[in-house]
Structures are given as structure tokens and as C-alpha cells.
Amino acid sequence: MLPPRTASAKSRWAWFARRLGAVLGLVAVGLVGWMWWASVLPGSYSALDMGVPDFGGGAGSEAHAVAHGHSAAAAAGAGAAVPASADGISVPELTADPDRPADVHVELTARAERVSIAGGEPFDGFTLNGTTPGPTIRATEGQLVEVVLRNEDVPAGVTAHWHGVDVPNAMDGVAGVTQDAVMPGQSFTYRFVAEQVGTFWYHAHQASHPQVVGGLFGALILDPAPETDAAAAADVNPPAVDVVAAIHTYPGGQRTIGGALGDSHRESAPGDIVRVRLINTDSTPTSAWVTGSPFRVLAVDGHDLVGPTSLADQSVQITAGGRADLEVRVPESGAVRVQVPGASVTIGPDGVDADETSAPREHLDLLSYGEPADVALDPEAPDRRFAYDIGRLPGFLDGRPGYWWTINGGMGAAVPMYMVDEGDVVVMTISNSSGEGHPMHLHGHHLLVLSRDGVPSSGSPWWVDSLDVVHGESFEVAFVADNPGVWMDHCHNLPHAAEGLMTHVAYNGVTTPFRLGRDTGNDPE
Structure with missing residues (x-):
């Protein structure tokens, strides 16, 4: 109904303002409703449908685009021409030799309990267990490891992810991407060849946050094979004691090392060289420091430093998710204490203690620690360049309103899907303007840190599988x-x-039959 002709101009403007406000309100409600509806995920979907293909300036794959509903035009819009299709392979085919007998066989039984x-x-x-x-x-390097994971009664299901180990993709243990979750009464067998050397760990990748916090994790140590360069290097100063020190905070804020609250003790003789x-x-990231002895950082994320x-x-x-191997020497009198906030391990003769100190103010900068060395990778002319810009925006994620993390400005299905071909040299710039720090982890590969905030790496080659990127920071990394x-x-x-x-790094031509979504039982995070 229009205002009467006799109404003042002021009244008519007020009437129009009210009507306009009502219309704009309806539009806003409609827009919010549409955003909510568009964010709701299907009950079952493929991980390969959760992302916009980004070919990083390199070759794309028409076959991949067609198979997963991504048009050639969309692929080209990511900055690359779309070439002929590649031969397809499915994730379950990416395994170790099925006829090779296991050298190391382990059985793990997962239970939910007090x-x-x-x-x-x-x-x-x-x-x-x-x-x-x-x-x-x-x-030992070169051995085939076989682990049978059984789920006795964990209701949500379980998997085992081999963090930092570049296993065949079918063995990666990510529910809904590389396998289905192992439900109560079921089992799954993991098989992979230990082609790396160093300190790694394994943990649940189904409902991973509550399951890891609640205890589903363990250490994985891969030793060098005899008569290799790594074994020869270890023989120069062989450790008398090897201490595996998994740092973990259980529910209730209970900080532990190796499952022990407070300070634990490892017996060692004066003069012993110890690898921790x-x-x-x-x-969340943590810090570690040593009292009672100088120390060296021998390795980071399973890679020896030079x-x-x-x-x-x-x-x-x-x-x-990261690891650091420290070398300490037990003093002739006293002991060594390796500390993290809230817990420590003392190494020395039985009954001998070491001082407890606060954390030093100075942090080691791995960008310049150690000596440069050649690497089997040339990042100067990469096949693909990607941006991984971390931000935060309000919106809906699978129908839930909130303030969500974004990648290159997208959230949910709008994040980039980084597409590569086997053999590509890839350079990725990871930047963070989200307001919080993020420990970034790429499965199946190790990243070589090239620079931080434009400052080139000048120390030992710094290879990581878990990289802490604080707010305002930018790293350039490379991988093959x-x-x-x-x-x-x-x-x-x-x-x-x-x-x-x-998000995912996906190889052109590789597909997965596994599904994510509330109807599938698969929930990797």
C-alpha cells in the first residue's frame, strides 16, 4: 500500500525506507539461506570432488576433469591448458609387492577403555594392545613392514596413518580417501617397505582429534641398513642409549613423555652418547631444551641434518606432528635433563638427578643451522607453482555457521585441489594471514624449505613433513x-x-573409490 498523497515528503521517505529495509532484509535472509544450503555436503561424496583443480601452471588432465565433474574450461581457468588424458589408476592399486613376505610383522588391537x-x-x-x-x-631400512590393525570396540572406527613415512597411497590410513574406517570387529593390514631412515610415528586418522588425544598413537623408528652411508655415519659416534620420547597431552591437561607424567628416568653411564x-x-607446537650437557640436533622429521x-x-x-632427534652426552658427574613445558626425561646413572630450568629465551633457527649441501632437486625451474594462502572468514561449513579457515579465500568445496603429474618438481608458497599459527602437514612427501619471508635457507637442507607457519609468515617450499x-x-x-x-595434492589420473560424508562412516578429522 502506497502512502497517501497528502503525506509529507518526510513521511513518504520514511515509508519507502521501511519498505526498502524490509526488502533488503528478505534479500539478506534469502542470501544467507542460499549460502547455508550451498554449503551442506552430500551424505556421500568423493574427496576428489572437494576442491577446485589448480594445475599450478603445469599440464592438466582432461580425463581427471571429466571423471570428477570438473570441466575443461574450469581447469583451464586455473591457469593451464588441458592436455590429453593420462592412464587411470585407483588408490587401492598403489601398494607394496603383495607377494613379498613381511620382514617385520606387528599386530595392533585398538580398544576404547578407561x-x-x-x-x-x-x-x-x-x-x-x-x-x-x-x-x-x-x-630396518629395506625391510617390508606389515601391521595388522584390529578394532575391538572403538565405536567410530579406526585407521593407522604412518606420519612422515612416504608409504604407498593405499597404506596412508586416511578414512574415506585411501581406505574405509576399520569398524568394530574388523581389521586392516598395512604393508610398506621402509625406504626411509629416522624417527616417525603412527596415529589414528579416523575421528583423529579425539582418538589421538585419547591415546591412539605410537612411535615408529626406522634404522639404517648395514653398509649404507647412514649406518656408516651413525658408527662414527654410535649412541650408547636410544631414547624414544613421545610428547603427549592426555585429557585433563596431563602432559607426558613416553606415557609418564612429570619427570621420567633413563639409566645411562657417564660419558654415554644418547640419541633422544x-x-x-x-x-600445537612445543619447545624442548637441555640442561646438564650441550646438545646437537641430528635430524628433523626423519631427515639427518648436515x-x-x-x-x-x-x-x-x-x-x-614434527620430530627432532637430539644428541646429548651424559656428564662425568650428574645427569642430563631434556625438558618440554610440563614434562621431562632425565638421562644418567640411577638415582642421579639433573637441574630443572626454565626455557631459554633464544630459539634455534633451522633456516641457518648446519652446513649447506647438494639436494636431488632443482627448484629453479619447477613444473608447477602453487599458492597455499591460509586465511579466515565467516560463513557456513557443511551447514554449520562459524568463523572458518580458508585456503586461497575458499572454504569447503571451494578450496584448491593441487594437481600434479608423477615426476613434477613443485614449488609451493605457504602464507598465513589467519591470525593464528598452523602446523602444516603434507602426506606422502617431504618438503624442502627454500626460504622464509623471502630469506633463503642458508644452513643444512631442511626437509620437513610438518611445518609451523605462524601468523604473518610465508614459506617457499619444494618437493618432487x-x-x-x-x-x-x-x-x-x-x-x-x-x-x-x-585439502589434497592429487596426481592426474589417480582416482579413489572411497567416500566421505555422514552416510559413509568415514570421518578422517
Whole structure:
């Protein structure tokens, strides 16, 4: 109804303003409703449909675009021409030799139960073979490792992801991407050849945040084979004691090393050289420092550093999911204490203690630590360049309103899907303007850090599978696409991954039959 002709101009403008406000309100409600509806995911969908293909300036794949509903025009819009299709392969085909017998065989049984840590508060959690952490698995380079995972009664299902190990894609343990979750009463057998050397770990990648916090994790140590360069290097100063030190915070804020609250003790004689394998299994970065002895950082994320020098009064930052191997020498009198906030391990003769100190103010910068060396990778003329820009925006994620993490400005199905071909040299710039730090983890590959904030790496080649990117920081990294599959690339602050900070690096021509979504039982985060 229009205002009367006798109404004043002011009244007529007020009437129009009210009507306009009502119309704009309806439009806003409609827009919000459409945004909500568009964000709701199907009950079952493929991981390959969750992302806009980004070919990084390199060759695309028409076959991939057609198979997954991505048009050639959309692929070309990502900055690349779309060539002829590649031969297809499915994730379950990407395995180790099925006829080769296992050299190391391990059986793990996952249970949901009331967990008690000595001296701590009991909680409802999970165990592997009745313990948490689960058994340490140890193998030698070149051996075929076979692990049978059984789920006794974990209701949500379980998987095992081999963090930092470049396993064949079918063995990666990501529910809905490389396998289905192992439900109660079921089992799954993982098989892979230990082609790397170093400190790694394994953990659940189904409902991963509650399951990892609750206890479904363990250490994996891969030793060098005899008569290799790595074995020869280790023989120069062989450690008398090898300490596996998994750092973990259980429910209730119970900080542990190796499952022990507070300070634990490892017996060692004066003069002993000790390798301490620190594994950060938490979702946030931590720092470690040493009292009672100088120390060296021998390795990061399973890669030995070149020319590590002696350190004192410095702390070492270890990001979520990351590892650092420290070398210490037990003094002739006293002991060595390796500390992290809230827990420590003392190494020395029985009954001998070491000082407890606060964290040093100075942090070791791995960008300049050690000596440069040649790497089997030329990043100067890469086949593909990608941007991985981390941000945060309000919106809807699978129908849930919130303030969600974004990748290149997109969230949910609008994040980029990074497409590569086998053999590609890839350079990726990871930048963070989200307001919080993020420990970024690419499955199936290791990243060589080229620079941070434009400053080139000048120390030992710094290879990582877990990289802490703080707010305002930018890293340039490189890797070789030498492990075909569909690989998760996500924040290892596991709640962040569930809040949108997750995508994939996918090889052209590789497909997966596994499905994600509320109707599938698969929930990797």
C-alpha cells in the first residue's frame, strides 16, 4: 500500500525506507539461506570432488576433469591448458609387492577403555594392545613392514596413518580417501617397505582429534641398513642409549613423555652418547631444551641434518606432528635433563638427578643451522607453482555457521585441489594471514624449505613433513611428486583441519573409490 498523497515528503521517505529495509532484509535472509544450503555436503561424496583443480601452471588432465565433474574450461581457468588424458589408476592399486613376505610383522588391537596413567587422573580413552602410547614399532631400512590393525570396540572406527613415512597411497590410513574406517570387529593390514631412515610415528586418522588425544598413537623408528652411508655415519659416534620420547597431552591437561607424567628416568653411564627422539604428538607446537650437557640436533622429521653444531642455552621448536632427534652426552658427574613445558626425561646413572630450568629465551633457527649441501632437486625451474594462502572468514561449513579457515579465500568445496603429474618438481608458497599459527602437514612427501619471508635457507637442507607457519609468515617450499596418489595436505592442529584447513595434492589420473560424508562412516578429522 502506497502512502497517501497528502503525506509529507518526510513521511513518504520514511515509508519507502521501511519498505526498502524490509526488502533488503528478505534479500539478506534469502542470501544467507542460499549460502547455508550451498554449503551442506552430500551424505556421500568423493574427496576428489572437494576442491577446485589448480594445475599450478603445469599440464592438466582432461580425463581427471571429466571423471570428477570438473570441466575443461574450469581447469583451464586455473591457469593451464588441458592436455590429453593420462592412464587411470585407483588408490587401492598403489601398494607394496603383495607377494613379498613381511620382514617385520606387528599386530595392533585398538580398544576404547578407561585409561589410567601412573599418578594421573583416569579418563575415557583408547589403547593399542592395552597401552598408550601404543607399542614402538622398529624396522630396518629395506625391510617390508606389515601391521595388522584390529578394532575391538572403538565405536567410530579406526585407521593407522604412518606420519612422515612416504608409504604407498593405499597404506596412508586416511578414512574415506585411501581406505574405509576399520569398524568394530574388523581389521586392516598395512604393508610398506621402509625406504626411509629416522624417527616417525603412527596415529589414528579416523575421528583423529579425539582418538589421538585419547591415546591412539605410537612411535615408529626406522634404522639404517648395514653398509649404507647412514649406518656408516651413525658408527662414527654410535649412541650408547636410544631414547624414544613421545610428547603427549592426555585429557585433563596431563602432559607426558613416553606415557609418564612429570619427570621420567633413563639409566645411562657417564660419558654415554644418547640419541633422544622427540616426537610431538599434540596439536600445537612445543619447545624442548637441555640442561646438564650441550646438545646437537641430528635430524628433523626423519631427515639427518648436515654439519649440526653444538648448542647450549637454546630451545628447539617442534611443531605439531614434527620430530627432532637430539644428541646429548651424559656428564662425568650428574645427569642430563631434556625438558618440554610440563614434562621431562632425565638421562644418567640411577638415582642421579639433573637441574630443572626454565626455557631459554633464544630459539634455534633451522633456516641457518648446519652446513649447506647438494639436494636431488632443482627448484629453479619447477613444473608447477602453487599458492597455499591460509586465511579466515565467516560463513557456513557443511551447514554449520562459524568463523572458518580458508585456503586461497575458499572454504569447503571451494578450496584448491593441487594437481600434479608423477615426476613434477613443485614449488609451493605457504602464507598465513589467519591470525593464528598452523602446523602444516603434507602426506606422502617431504618438503624442502627454500626460504622464509623471502630469506633463503642458508644452513643444512631442511626437509620437513610438518611445518609451523605462524601468523604473518610465508614459506617457499619444494618437493618432487614421486609418490602417486591422493594425498591429504592439512593443518596438524587437528581441530583446525576439521574446521576447514584441509585439502589434497592429487596426481592426474589417480582416482579413489572411497567416500566421505555422514552416510559413509568415514570421518578422517
